[in-house]
Amino acid sequence: MRKLAMVWMVLCLVLSAGTVLAEPLRIGALFSITGPAAFLGEPEKNTLEMLVKEINAKGGVKGQPVEAVIYDTTGDPTKAVQLATKLIKDDKVVAIIGPSTTGETMAVKPITEKEQIPLISCAAGIKITDPVNPWTFKTPANDHIAGEKILNYAVGKGQKKFALLTVSDGFGSSGREQLKGLLAKKGLELVADETFGPKDTDMTAQLTKIRAAGPDAIICWGTNPGPAVVTRNVKQLGIKIPLYMSHGVASKKYIELATPEAAEGVMLPAGKLTVFDKIKESDPQARLLKEYDAAYRKTFGVEASTFGGYAYDALQLIVAAVQKNGASSDQIRSGLEQTSKVVGVSGVFTMSAGDHNGLDLSAFEMVRITAGDWAIIQ
Amino acid sequence: MDFSQQISQYILSGLATGAIYALIGLGFAIIYNSTGIINFAQGEFVMLGGMFGVYFHTVHNFNLAVALLLAILFAAVSGVLFERLAIRPLRRATPLGLVIITIGGSILVRGLAMLVWGKDTHALPTFSGDEPLSLAGATLLPQHMWIFALTVLLIVLSKLFFQFTITGKALRACAVNQRAAGLVGIDVRRMVMFSFLLASGMGALAGIIIAPLTMTSYDVGIMLGLKGFCAAIIGGMSNGLGTVLGGLILGVLEALGAGLISSGYKDAVTFIILLLILFLRPQGLFSRGESERV
Known part of the structure; x- marks a missing residue:
């Protein structure tokens, strides 16, 4: 009897949730919020949460609200792999942002590639996008x-x-x-x-x-x-x-x-x-950087860090891809590849089938x- | 710059680092000698010293000397609390159990420090300026002199304390045989607590005097603790000169290894020495083998 009641309650919850809210654009994120690489993960998480709020306040992406499911990997590749699987199987995300470190990214990469989920890493290692895999991208410039x-x-x-x-x-x-x-x-x-x-x-x-x-x-x-x-x-x-x-x-x-x-x-x-x-007013990034720093200071009381910018760019790129192509994993993937002159925190991104980072010396x-x-x- | 100048820089740098290891190693030795426990949380008291120092100096704007004393006090109190809450309730536990508890305790202390003070690295200002001093073709900072001076002072004081005061003698008695010490009227529990107080205070002092040079953060305790442990092992867990020599030898070998062989093997040098000592001379380099009377 008890079990039945539980099932009923869960069903009600699921159904009501489905009817009340518009289906959100669900994006997963894996950051090492605690542990040795916390200096990367914490600003990344903060930035992502801030940016999601900002996007939703402006009406979402093509009318769809954005929902970020963020997990803490503690910098551990094994945990990152488990959580990536969880994001894909349980949370049914369309794309994943992160992980924060190169080691974790290399561990997660085979899974997202197999499940055909676009992965936009926030780690700098060149191995992530060289050689290029159709499903793996990254926002920090190569070393x-x-x-x-x-x-x-x-x-x-x-x-x-x-x-x-x-x-x-x-x-x-x-x-x-x-x-x-x-x-x-x-x-x-x-x-x-x-x-x-x-x-x-x-x-x-x-x-x-x-x-x-x-x-x-x-x-x-x-x-x-x-x-x-x-x-x-x-x-x-x-x-x-x-x-x-x-x-x-x-x-x-x-x-x-x-x-x-x-x-x-x-x-x-x-x-x-x-x-x-200190950069010139005419720099294409000048305005965005000023706004990002001001917003971050206002919300968290400290200056914005480059690391947070990696998450900022990853979400921006996904949003741009959804707007251009559509919101399925496959559409996001090909949209990302067509990224052209998207202004971000780390630089101006122009990607192609052969370049999944899209940044240059500038x-x-x-x-x-x-x-x-x-x-x-x- | 010729070769002899290089060598003298390696040796001086090594001695400076070694003095730090020695100070931390002394904390290990004190607790081991009065309780038989190897306290793997010792590195965390070093961290606490540095972090409390930073906290009192930069957050509360106390001047450096006051911050230093407060930091030692707070870290020592933490040491006593650690003993009361983690070690004492388990007096009947085996040495292995206690050692594992100290490891658990160290993880807890580290976690708390991370929650309270965050994950950033912090630095303290140097005690007396940054102008390098020249010595035999090598350079050192005034802060290194502080480290040497305080290390020497602490060794002398602890030697005097263990040789000539009643409390010091009582601590040594506990080391030899806790039961017998109890029978002649020594309050063993108090002595154990006292040894934690001493060791954590000493660790904290080490943490503060190195913070201006090496910087500090919630997770510096692990590596420093391990290096201090190596120093104590090389010195045969002695309360005095042995551990200090152990630290200095370790520091110099590390610097020479990094300079002459390859910096990639710097930490390997430490652990190879540790393993060799444990295999070949578990009683330490300087003490004669102890014979157990049956």
């Missing part, structure tokens, strides 16, 4: 674009011998591979190739070795706090060689941790969100840290 930006600038300054100092995690080792390839391609010399652990607290040994190798410039590739320690150690050792950082530290937090005095003169490729108040600005702030350099 090698950031690397190329650095090397183009450095070559312009006549620097020929480089030392690499990379963190021994996914981000660092991917950056290390890309940079080594780029150096070889451009005929530049690699004189030292050192690594450090994500939680290491002193890099003077590596830097001493690098100094002895006599490079023209040092390129450090990592995310906080490692690069901040490197920056302080460079000052401690009195090394005067130009220091480049990756886009992974393009936030004020890095300057704060490294201290403005030690960070003075450090150069890095930064996404335009970092310098949104996604970054080279900046130099001057008096604790960013200054754009040409």
Whole structure:
């Protein structure tokens, strides 16, 4: 009897829900909201929730409200895989945004490809979209674009011998591979190739070795706090060689941790969100960046981060694809592939069957840290 | 820059890092010596010290010295609470059970710290400036001098404490035989609590003096705890010089390994040493083998 009543109640709920609301556009999201990659997942989740609210307040997409089903993967690929299956089988989502890290994305990718659900990853690893799979996309610019930006600038300054100092995690080792390839391609010399652990607290040994190798410039590739320690150690050792950082530290937090005095003169490729108040008014992204930052500050009380932008762009791209093509998984997929000049937080996206990222060198600005702030350099 | 300058930089950097490991290792040794427990939550007290320091200094704007004392106090109280709530209720548990409880406790403390203070990395200002000091062709920061000085001070104090005070002697008695210590009128429970107080306070001090250099966040305790544990193992879990030498050796070998072999193997060096010691000289490098009387 009890069971019957339960079934009845559930049936009522399901039916009433179906009749009262218009069928929503249901989009899944996998973010590492807690755990070691929480600095990625948290702004991504915040941004997505904010943007969904904003879209629905404006009447949804073609009259359909958007519903985001967000799960926390805690940065664990196994969990990401389980949750992806849950999103597809139970929540019946038409597309998935995330996961936040390259490792999780590579684990989830085979499932979304098999189930034919478009996956728009918020992770930067180049492996995600190279080689291209019809169902997998990503919004962060490839690491090698950031690397190329650095090397183009450095070559312009006549620097020929480089030392690499990379963190021994996914981000660092991917950056290390890309940079080594780029150096070889451009005929530049690699004189030292050192690594450090994500939680290491002193890099003077590596830097001493690098100094002895006599490079023209040092390129450090990592995310906080490692690069901040490197920056302080460079000052401690009195090394005067130009220091480049990756886009992974393009936030004020890095300057704060490294201290403005030690960070003075450090150069890095930064996404335009970092310098949104310094780019030209004519920049196609200028307005969107200003609005995103203002909205984020208003809702969460902190400045918007590049990472949140990855989720922002992913949803924008899906919305654009739905508007162009229709709301089924297949239509979204082919719509994404036809993305052309969609202005986002990370850059201006133009995708094709052979390019599932759609960003180029214009996604970054080279900046130099001057008096604790960013200054754009040409 | 010639080779000898490189070597001296490696050694000095290694000594500086090693002194940190030594301070953390001492906390392990103190608790082990009075309770027989290896407290894997020791790294979390280091984290708590740093985070409380940041909290009092940057959120409440106390000056650095006051923030430092408050942080040590709060971390020490957390240590006592940890003992009261997690260790004492299970006095009859096996050593293995207690060790596992300390691991569980450390995960809990880390989780709470994450919830309360967030996931960001924080830095404290240095105690006396950032101007590097030159020493034998190598450079160090004034903060490193603080680390050396405080480490030496703590070793001397703890040596005096364990040798010459009643409480210190009582703690040592508990280490030898808790039952016998109880029979001669030592309040064993209080001594255990006291050892947690000491160890967590010491860990917290380590956490604060390294925070300006290495920065701190809710999850720094794991790696620092492991390195401190290695230092204590190399030193044979001694309360004094052994653990300190263990820490210094570890730091120097790490720096030399990173500089001369490859930085990719830096942590591997630590754990290879740990394994070798555990296999070949489980009693530590410096102590003679202990004979168990039956």
